[in-house]
Amino acid sequence: MKQMFNDLFIFEMANSHQGSVEHGLDIVHAMGKIARKHNIKAAVKLQYRNLDTFIHPDYVNREDIPHVPRFMGTRLTYEQFSVIVEAIREEGMVTMVTPFDEDSVEWCMDQGIDIIKVASCSALDWPLLTQIAKTHKPVILSTGGKSISDIDKIYNFLVHKNCEFAFMHCVAEYPTPMEHLQLDFINKMSRRYPNITIGYSGHENPEDNTVPMLAIAKGAKILERHVGLPNEKITLNAYSMNPEQAERWVQAALNAKTICSMKNESKKYITQDEIDSLHSLMRGVYVKRDIQAGETIARDDVFFAMPCFDKQMTSGEFYDGVAASRDYKAKEQLQEKKKLSDINLVRSVIHDAKGMLYEAGIALGNDFEVELSHHYGMQHFRQFGAIIINIINREYCKKLIIVLPGQKHPLHAHKVKEETFQLLYGDMQVCIEGNMINMTPGDIQTVLRSENHSFTSVNGAIFEEVSTTHVRNDSYYEDEKIRSLDPIERKTILRNW
Known part of the structure; x- marks a missing residue:
């Protein structure tokens, strides 16, 4: 299951796609073009809420309660969401949804959503997590605002429920200032939970592509950003990316993967050019005096100097007591093989x-x-x-x-x-x-x-x-x-x- 999570790019629709199916489809198509151009595994993420029960009936039409006007103003039906989900599939991308209540989890199941995402605000919502765990769907959970003790509780809960899951380091400030990013926490989670995938969900300045590169360097295997399409009526918020910014973000992350990757995770890859370059700077072993075959060569019989030629013993290979296999003239390069002793x-x-x-x-x-x-x-x-x-x-x-x-x-x-x-x-x-x-x-x-x-x-x-x-x-x-x-x-x- 880790393979589903690794190297995944998540495009989250900014501001609930403005409550417009058409606008949502435009975002999906724009992200599909980026995914195909760069041949990446990409997901488009939606947010589901059953607003008939999610908001207390006394507060449905209140303008003074945070988020309520936006939620109500961007409301879509199950059927409308299904249209967008099908478009994501047609673009060859992974379907992903953040459900905020139990009814929304059922919507995910009915639509066959590939991955369920848990938002940071829901990460300790045990009734919701219990319902999500019952689906046996892969889960990605954001950890914004959660202490390491909180994350331990969530980890143990999901393990006990036999869930396949990944964690996302996240800072729930919108936008997140650079001094609050704490990317070292990716390393800490990777060490603490070595059997699961760790990713990064970013809310920093959309123009700053050093952050995704650093997140990759810290070990993040999943990257997530809010994306949208600005027009004459729609202005993106300070932490969401337009398609051009999203493509530069993807390219920066791919560059970081190339820079950081090893050919073989268990063994460092060393090129012949690297070996030749360093060998040209090494000191070779030269004899100070004439030496006859069979004679034992001591440290005082040699000196170390560059250049070091092919087949010549290097200063690092020399050992006191090496036996000469042939006659040597003074100042000649020593060509003996390193002794392979017990x-x-x-x-x-x-x-x-x-x-x-x-x-x-x-x-x-x-x-x-x-x-x-x-x-x-x-x-x-x-x-x-x-x-x-x-x-x-x-x-x-x-x-x-x-x-x-x-x-x-x-x-x-x-x-x-x-x-x-x-x-x-x-x-x-x-x-x-x-x-x-x-x-x-x-x-x-x-x-x-x-x-x-x-x-x-x-x-x-x-x-x-x-x-x-x-x-x-x-x-x-x-x-x-x-x-x-x-x-x-x-x-x-x-x-x-």
Whole structure:
């Protein structure tokens, strides 16, 4: 369902399309042209109210009550709204409605509206939210004027109701001054609710297109603005966009997506041009004196200088004790390959493991022991093994297990220990007695004594293992090659990393 929300542009009809079907249709057609021109996923949003019951009968014709004259003056019937809804569909855009009462929710269902939007003023209207949740429609909810505690309540309510939903950061000031935008709150919501889409609903100056670009940079996946069509009788308010402004807003957002996007979300893309550019500025390794093949080269035997040529060892690759594979003349460039030792492999996987902990936001403290399980040797560690962080081992035991991308921990069982896994980060597949279980963050899986189990991860995983006391030599592996090894032969213990 996230795919429906991601990269969605929402055009909200300004001032209830002036209460005119014809004017509403003109807005729809104008937004459709923008959507097609830029090939974007776009929605046009309407507002529904059953004014016969939404406004108290004693206040229906009062001119002194905020919003009542506007609501009454722009009133449309269900049939008239249906005409506009059908036009949105014909333009190939998503239909979206903000219902302000229970009757309006029923209208949405009758018309087959794609997404229901909850306005900030209705975000704590529990009777309305209950009715919306019953529809099982995708929901986008604006959080203007809501504290983080309020948003937590709404989040938990929608989760408990099994709703598919997204949140929109919003400031309910019309227009919103720059100093009140608080776009950092998009980051906070993304961290606090990592399993849902976060967007931004803007009410700032329509000419300021730095704001949508910053919102994209902060992680917003949905953008929303009020739009309208000014003419000799209609003047747009200070926070609504005309079609020209709306198109520039869309273009700015698309530019920001291009600027911010990564080719692969799990890996930084580095171009060959970038590598060549930096290599041209690196220092290469040159020998100070004549050196014979087989001779050990120490730090005092070399100097570092630019240029650095192709196949030449860089200053960052040099290590004390490199063996010369051929004769070298003084001032000649050193062309030896970086030694791939077990120590280098250990350092490499430790750096990767630390990076995964940083990204997951998991702090270890200072009192722990790191164990590298390399069942087939360090040279094959990235394919088979795991990084085990031993934190507590008393009558109860707690460990953190780090599984690198593509790594597998071989099939084994414990006779003394019973253990429970909870996935904290990434993806993991656990196989227990031949049954494959796919885990997502938060999932819990218990492994009973003597149950054969293994685990692996596609993109990398960190999980917590809580168990009874861990006992030495209590791991019984299926593979005879592993069983024949002393535990000290398949483990590297680090006291300080």
